[in-house]
Amino acid sequence: xxxxxxxxxxxxxLLKQREIPFVGHLYAYQERGGTAVCARELQVDEHAxxxxxxxxxxxxxxLVVLMHGDRQVSTKKLARILGVRQVTPCTPERALRQTGYQxxxxxxxxxxxxxxxYVESSILExxxxxxxxxxxxxxVALDPRALLELLTPVPVQVAIEGSD
Numbered sequence: 001x002x003x004x005x006x007x008x009x010x011x012x013x014l015l016k017q018r019e020i021p022f023v024g025h026l027y028a029y030q031e032r033g034g035t036a037v038c039a040r041e042l043q044v045d046e047h048a049x050x051x052x053x054x055x056x057x058x059x060x061x062x063l064v065v066l067m068h069g070d071r072q073v074s075t076k077k078l079a080r081i082l083g084v085r086q087v088t089p090c091t092p093e094r095a096l097r098q099t100g101y102q103x104x105x106x107x108x109x110x111x112x113x114x115x116x117x118y119v120e121s122s123i124l125e126x127x128x129x130x131x132x133x134x135x136x137x138x139x140v141a142l143d144p145r146a147l148l149e150l151l152t153p154v155p156v157q158v159a160i161e162g163s164d
Contacts, residue, residue: 009134010100010110014076015142018150022142025124025130029137035069038052038139042130050123054095054115057084058157062098064108065145066119066131071159076081078118078158103138108151119147121155 006012006024015022027041039046049069056062057079065073077088092103100112108117108131123129124144133140147153 002152004055006140007133007135009107009138010027010108010112011024011132011134011140014110014120014150015140020142020146020150022146023138024133025141027137027139031104038130039069042139044130048126048128050132052108052132054090054099054106055087055095056090057082058086059084062088062090062094062113062115063113064115064117065156065158066108066117066123067119068123068151068159071120071161074158074160078156081118081156081158101132101134105132105134105138106131107134108147108153117147117151117153118158119151119153120158120159122157122159124148141159 025042030037034052035046035049038049046069051067051069053065063071067073081088095103098113099106100106126144127143128141130139130141
């Protein structure tokens with residue numbers, strides 16, 4: 001894809017500013033299609049398509065969880081790790097307020113408010129990941145180790161089988 005076609009999102013601007021190599025991929029966005037559609041459209045393994053999930057703890061403190069597309073988050077395990085009673089998904093409106101991104105186009109990069117980020121540890125072992133670039137129908141492919149530099153995420157093991 002030519003660089004001129006890459007959307008200028010806060011995520012893309014951050015990647016360029018920090019000189020992180022990436023490849024942008026546009027695809028036909030499908031409402032409620034999730035990572036299965038992304039993987040099919042880009043012809044990549046859904047395990048390498050990373051979901052950006054905006055959640056909150058029982059005190060309504062928002063956080064981001066990065067998870068494999070073909071896995072779900074065990075909110076019980078995550079709550080234990082965080083030392084809170086429960087963790088639940090944010091409403092789309094609250095996620096938008098916290099990140100500046102619409103659901104379906106949420107990137108962990110360049111969020112409106114800095115949020116704590118938790119990453120399923122096995123994501124960091126993949127050769128390449130496909131992460132939302134901040135717009136529906138747009139993913140960026142990059143080395144997962146770039147997340148360590150960009151987000152300083154906390155690696156966790158909270159994956160359970162099955163996608164959303």
